[in-house]
Every structure is written in structure tokens, then in C-alpha cells.
Amino acid sequence: MHKTWVKISFWVLTLFVAGGFIFHWKLFRIPRQKIEAIEQRLKSEGRAMTLSDLAPDPIPEAENAAPFYLDAYRILETLKHEEENIFEWIRKLDQPTTEPAMLVQVKALFETGEFSDAMELLDQATGMEDCQFDLNYDSGANMLLPHITHMMKLSGLLRKRIQIQVDDGNPAGAGDALKTLNVLASRLDQEPLLISQLVRVANIELYKDALAYVLAHTEPDAAFLDEMDQQLAKLSRDPFSPNWMDSERLYFLSILRSEDFSTYSGYGNLWDQLPDVWDTAVYLCHLATPVLDELCFLEMILHLEKVYTQPFYEIDWDALEQRIEEIPDPFFLSKNAFWSPSRSQAKQISGKLMIQQAGIVVELYRIRLKREAFPEDLSGFATETVQDPFSGKDLKYEMTDDGFRLYSVGPNQIDDHGIKNRKTDKDDLLWSHPYVVQ
Secondary structure, X not given: OHHHHHHHHHHHHHHHHHHHHHHHHHHHHHHHHHHHHHHHHHHHOOOOOOHHHHOOOOOOHHHEXXXXXXXXXXXXXXXXXXXXXXXXXXXHHOOOOOOHHHHHHHHHHHOOHHHHHHHHHHHHHHOOOEOOOOOOHHHHHHOOOHHHHHHHHHHHHHHHXXXXXXXXXXXXXXXXXXXXXXXXXXXXXXXXXHHXXXXXXXXXXXXXXXXXXXXXXXXXXXXXXXXXXXXXXXXXXOOOOOOHHHHHHHHHHHHHOOOOHHHHHOHHHOHHHOOHHHHHHHHHHHHHHHHHHHHXXXXXXXXXXXXXXXXXXXXXXXXXHHHHHOOOOOOXXXXXXXXXXXXXXXXXXXXHHHHHHHHHHHHHHHHHHHHOOOOOOOOOOOHHHOEOOOOOOEOEEXXXXXXXXXXXXXXXXXXXXXXXEHHHOEEOEEEEEOOOOO
């Protein structure tokens, strides 16, 4: 009897050890080997392996426009009326219920010496080729990006100033400010971070809106239209840095691999959420979850890289969303990193589209200058010039009683007749004459 129990104990122990070995191999070793293989392949392709690898080469301080933008922002931030600075007043002017007194107050701030000093700094920045903000790429996910907000607020202020100058009969001043906004919108192109590229697209949209206002409310001559062609050429590069997917991969991996990730990821609570009888198994799963999460994240982001090479209208976004929905809930990183894959791609395409539309519109005004009327259709344009990147078909162009409407069907790929309304999920991208606030 004793020998029998010894044999049983021996085989139970053997099975337990073997099971533990298999469990460890499948949950730890195999995923880790796959991760190492992926990273080795990326390294052999010359891809960045740390955020520091993406840091642009430093430029001489004397050639860097970034300090001028920051100094201009600091001056404007202190320019206040009734405890609110000029940026807050500019934001109020964009509200539907703007009072005339607000506009008077903003104009008064425009006349101050501090505002002139800030504009002079922006003019100096405009004349400089390079712009590089001081970012600590070694800090990974803890990198601070205060300049992002500053650049957006400066763009918004310039856009509103241009509109006010046009309304006050100062097209020359509006033209100068438009050039300043154009250069500002082209900044951040060397920052590979996704948030930087999204802000860059937002600034391009503000420039596009200001240009539309100037064209619709003035009588642009041939010289002005030629100047606009030159400005648009500076924006014709891809609005997204080619390294933005690498930056996303490395940014999120730096979060996952940080020492305190389990503190806010929820990994540390898994053990406490299940019955005691499962404690041992859950503990082992808990240890393996970050490794499996990392593998899932890497496989998914590399899949997205391939997907994003396809035209927007050929991508099966529903299938992609379903694949992301099926990511296990404990995979905190993967579950949160890919919450809306179509939005970042749509933003990138929108940036290109706005520049594309601007080029078409400038030519439409040039045609009107020669013929005293806008053309009835876009037949005189090259096919690739008028193709809607969201649908693969031609952009929509309609003549109206007093001008035209040029629009894209937008990310939802539905013709909403030029309407953009977030509440109703209509997202057409419109450019019209007369000017319409979208």
C-alpha cells in the first residue's frame, strides 16, 4: 500500500511539474520568443527600437524658430481683460452667441504694445527655416509636450485676426498674417509623435479656414493667387510624419514595460477578483498577462501598418473594429491603444485633402479672374487632382447662384451634401464660395 501511494505521489508530482513546464512554455516562453522575433525583424529593417531613436538631429539655436513661438505665447498669455487672457477671448468669438462688445475688446487687445511684440516674434519665427522644440525622448511615456497646446492656440488666434483684418478692409495685413499662419501650420513636421501630427492637421485646418475666408471676402489678384500656390507647396508634404506608427509602437511599449504599469492597468487586481480556489492559476495568468498583452499589441500594430497602406475606401473598417473588440479584456494595453483605428487614418487623409482642396480652389479663383465666372465643372483638372481619397471617386463640385461648393464625402463615405455635423454623424469636408462656417 505504501509503495502504491509513493508511485501515485511520484506520478502526480511528475504530471504537476510537466504541466507547470508546459504552462510556463506556452504562456511565457513562446510569447516571449515571438516578441523577440518581431523585434529582431524590425531591427533588421532599420526601424526605431526606442523613442530616442526617433529624435531628430539637433539644430543650431540661432536657426531654431521654436523659442520665438514660445516667447510669443508667453507674452500673449499675459495679455488679459477682466481676468481672461486673449486666447480665451478668441475662443469666445467663435461661439454662436458672440456679443459685439467682445469683438471690440479683442480689437483693443490687438492694439496693445504687448500684442505687437508677440506678432514681431511670430514674424521672426516665420522667417526661419527650422523649428525644433526641446523634447526629452528618453523619458518615454512621461514625455512632456506643453508646446502642443501653445501652437494650437497661436494658430487659432492668427485665424481670427485674419478674419478681423479682412472685415476691417485690411487685406494686405490679412495676407501677411496668412503667411505667418501657413508657416506655423507646417511646423511640428519633424516630431514623429501621433499627437504632434494630429495638432499639425488641426493647424492646417485653421489655415485652410482662414484662406477660404480671405478668398471669399476679398478680390484676390493673380499675384495673391501665385503667392497662395507657393504657400500650399510648403504644406504639400504628408501631414503625418512617416515615423508616427513607430512612435505609437514605442510609446505604448514604454508604458507596458514601465515599473508602475500594473498599478493603473488593473493587472494587480486580477488575483483579488476571483474565488480563492483559483488563486494559484490566476496568479500564474496574472504574471503572463503583460507578456501576452505585449505580443497582442505588437501583432496588432504591425497589422494596422499593412492596413493603412490601402486606400481608405478599400479597408474593411467593420472587420478591423471587430478584431479589436475581440481582444481579451485583461489585455489592458491592446484594448486601449486601438480604440478607434479609423480616426487616426481619417485625420491623416483629411490633412492631405484640405491641401488638395486648397490647390483646386486657388485655381478656381484664377479661372474666375480670367473668365469672370467659376467653371461649371472640374473637367479641366487632372483626374488625380480631383479624386476624393475617402471614396476613390471625384470630389463633389456644384455650381450655385453666387459661387460653388466643393466637398468630399468624408470618412463615413456617404454624400451628406456638404454638411458636417458631429451630432448627426455627417462628416463631409466642404469648401464653398461664399464662405460657410463648417
